[in-house]
Amino acid sequence: MLHDFDLDVxxxxxxxxxxxxxxxxxxxxxxxxxxxxxxxGRVLFGGDDATGLPVQKRAVGFVFQHYxxxxxxxxxxxxxxxxxxxxxxxxxxxxxxxxxxxxLLDLIKLSGFADRYPSxxxxxxxxxxxxxxxxxVEPRVLLLDEPFGALDAQVRKDLRRWLREIHDxxxxxxIFVTHDQDEALELSDRVAVLDRGRLEQVGTPDxxxxxxxSATVLRFxxxxxxxxxxxxxxxxxxxxxxxPGVVSPAGLIGxxxxxxxxxxxxxxxxxxxxxxxxxxxxxxxxxxxxxxVERGEGxxxxxxxxxxxxxxxGHPVGLRIVGGYVFA
Amino acid sequence: xxxxxxxxxxxxxxxxxxxxxxVTEGRAVRWTLIAVAIVFLALFLVVPLATVFVQAxxxxxxxxxxxxxxxxxxxxxRLTLIVAAIAVPFNLVFGIAASxxxxxxxxxxxxxxVTLIDLPFSVSPVVSGLIYVLVFSAQGVxxxxxxxxxxxxxxxxxxxxxxxxxxxxPFVARELIPLMQEQGTAEEEAALTLGxxxxxxxxxxxxxxxxxxxxxxxxxxxARAMGExxxxxxxxxxxxxxxxxxxxHVEILYNEYNFVAAFAVASLLAGLALVTLLIKSVLEWxxxxxxxxxxxx
Numbered sequence: 001m002l003h004d005f006d007l008d009v010x011x012x013x014x015x016x017x018x019x020x021x022x023x024x025x026x027x028x029x030x031x032x033x034x035x036x037x038x039x040x041g042r043v044l045f046g047g048d049d050a051t052g053l054p055v056q057k058r059a060v061g062f063v064f065q066h067y068x069x070x071x072x073x074x075x076x077x078x079x080x081x082x083x084x085x086x087x088x089x090x091x092x093x094x095x096x097x098x099x100x101x102x103x104l105l106d107l108i109k110l111s112g113f114a115d116r117y118p119s120x121x122x123x124x125x126x127x128x129x130x131x132x133x134x135x136x137v138e139p140r141v142l143l144l145d146e147p148f149g150a151l152d153a154q155v156r157k158d159l160r161r162w163l164r165e166i167h168d169x170x171x172x173x174x175i176f177v178t179h180d181q182d183e184a185l186e187l188s189d190r191v192a193v194l195d196r197g198r199l200e201q202v203g204t205p206d207x208x209x210x211x212x213x214s215a216t217v218l219r220f221x222x223x224x225x226x227x228x229x230x231x232x233x234x235x236x237x238x239x240x241x242x243x244p245g246v247v248s249p250a251g252l253i254g255x256x257x258x259x260x261x262x263x264x265x266x267x268x269x270x271x272x273x274x275x276x277x278x279x280x281x282x283x284x285x286x287x288x289x290x291x292x293v294e295r296g297e298g299x300x301x302x303x304x305x306x307x308x309x310x311x312x313x314g315h316p317v318g319l320r321i322v323g324g325y326v327f328a
Numbered sequence: 329x330x331x332x333x334x335x336x337x338x339x340x341x342x343x344x345x346x347x348x349x350x351v352t353e354g355r356a357v358r359w360t361l362i363a364v365a366i367v368f369l370a371l372f373l374v375v376p377l378a379t380v381f382v383q384a385x386x387x388x389x390x391x392x393x394x395x396x397x398x399x400x401x402x403x404x405x406r407l408t409l410i411v412a413a414i415a416v417p418f419n420l421v422f423g424i425a426a427s428x429x430x431x432x433x434x435x436x437x438x439x440x441x442v443t444l445i446d447l448p449f450s451v452s453p454v455v456s457g458l459i460y461v462l463v464f465s466a467q468g469v470x471x472x473x474x475x476x477x478x479x480x481x482x483x484x485x486x487x488x489x490x491x492x493x494x495x496x497x498p499f500v501a502r503e504l505i506p507l508m509q510e511q512g513t514a515e516e517e518a519a520l521t522l523g524x525x526x527x528x529x530x531x532x533x534x535x536x537x538x539x540x541x542x543x544x545x546x547x548x549x550x551a552r553a554m555g556e557x558x559x560x561x562x563x564x565x566x567x568x569x570x571x572x573x574x575x576x577h578v579e580i581l582y583n584e585y586n587f588v589a590a591f592a593v594a595s596l597l598a599g600l601a602l603v604t605l606l607i608k609s610v611l612e613w614x615x616x617x618x619x620x621x622x623x624x625x
Contacts, residue, residue: 035521
């Protein structure tokens with residue numbers, strides 16, 4: 001289910017469609033490919049209306065979530081499928097197809113695997129074959145549906161970097177769907193955030209993180225704590241103290257919600273703080289520590305700090321807020 | 329049956345003191361169950377089947393072969409082959425079309441179609457035959473039309489073919505529907521995005537994916553088409569040398585107390601059954617993964 005919106009994809013860019021499951025991102029991708037058709041609205045490719053064009057004529061490369069490799073064909077035949085499916089007049093000759101398949105196998109670093117069958121490959125290798133198969137037809141746009149969704153964490157990271165390299169080398173306009181924020185932010189030139197069929201924001205990874213358009217975008221891009229605050233004359237105050245670095249939108253006066261990232265808190269003396277509480281638990285991971293702070297009522301706050309001083313449970317602390325977001 | 333036995337043997341503990349799983353029965357119980365199954369099989373399947381061949385050859389090879397030099401027997405074999413050669417390809421095409429529609433598309437009336445496909449399995453073949461008699465006899469719904477145009481449906485080849493198609497049409501569809509549903513549409517969609525036409529995608533992607541299931545179901549469909557008795561008996565009219573198929577010919581010979589000839593002709597059908605069983609087992613053993621799990625008949 002998609003609502004009305006415009007999304008402009010620039011030639012040569014790597015665009016990430018980010019959203020929770022059910023947000024409509026895969027539907028959007030399938031509409032672009034011509035696998036699904038919209039009730040209304042249009043799909044334009046470089047100014048040409050492609051809305052009524054069948055999938056075969058759209059010249060898109062689609063990489064499916066579970067790869068959809070042809071089980072009964074070798075890796076080389078899988079990659080050559082799109083070329084072999086062409087009408088005789090447009091079909092490159094056998095030697096040319098062989099050369100193109102060889103080049104693509106080099107590109108995906110599976111040169112020795114031409115005669116293997118999909119069942120003999122690992123998940124990551126299958127993913128790369130699926131990509132080569134889609135690239136073989138020289139598509140106008142490459143569409144990837146949750147390309148790394150079915151892989152384990154390490155393979156996923158390697159493939160991410162590798163996909164970025166391939167994109168930088170080929171300049172292929174690419175749209176990929178993901179529900180993983182890190183993946184979208186690391187890989188994309190621009191990120192389009194979707195939620196419940198609506199396009200919430202489009203921008204570079206920096207833009208969507210620094211200036212999220214809505215609380216939905218903000219929350220989807222990472223953890224955030226809601227803090228009761230008062231907006232007045234451009235400032236936002238918590239417990240009477242102004243919060244540095246936060247400007248309230250023009251005309252907004254009165255009680256507001258301030259959204260604070262875990263790293264926008266500093267632990268400090270209770271007397272000089274915006275908020276006070278006691279440490280409930282803390283744990284360390286990758287040079288950072290995450291501290292749960294209990295405040296009498298409501299859910300405990302999650303605060304992120306450098307892996308410095310450790311705090312015992314029950315230790316009273318003050319929290320200074322050094323940033324945050326307010327939405328009109 | 330053989331599969332069940334094989335699994336049981338594989339689950340036997342290597343040593344008597346190996347800890348047993350909770351679902352494994354004691355040794356005595358297991359052997360008793362296996363023995364009961366084997367005795368039952370021998371009594372009800374193997375012995376009768378062997379009897380067919382023993383009876384057929386009871387007067388020696390010469391008499392056995394003479395049965396097949398008889399024109400009526402030859403005519404029956406020829407008719408059976410012709411009927412199977414029409415009915416099986418028809419059901420192959422129908423089966424692929426129906427399972428394609430059911431497995432890959434959503435449309436109103438889908439579950440009704442699935443139920444209807446199963447109808448011939450739940451209706452007695454005699455009833456199926458009677459339906460055709462009612463529809464195509466001179467007083468029937470379409471009977472007048474065919475009589476006017478001088479086309480003989482009942483008591484002739486068309487009637488026999490129709491009745492055979494009716495009783496055998498679930499075989500292909502029933503095997504392919506679960507198989508295609510399990511395979512989904514992703515590979516076909518991939519083919520389409522790569523520029524393949526619908527027909528090319530079907531030929532190069534769908535068909536290779538279902539080929540073993542297809543062969544399996546055609547085999548069973550053929551065995552039933554050649555062996556069908558009830559429905560064909562009603563519509564055939566039992567005209568010797570003209571509308572008798574192999575099973576009908578066997579019945580006639582038997583009723584005339586010509587036991588050797590009856591069993592000799594019957595041995596053809598029994599042989600067909602054994603060959604079918606053999607190929608079916610090979611397919612199940614070799615391509616188990618590419619057959620529909622629920623499609624075993």
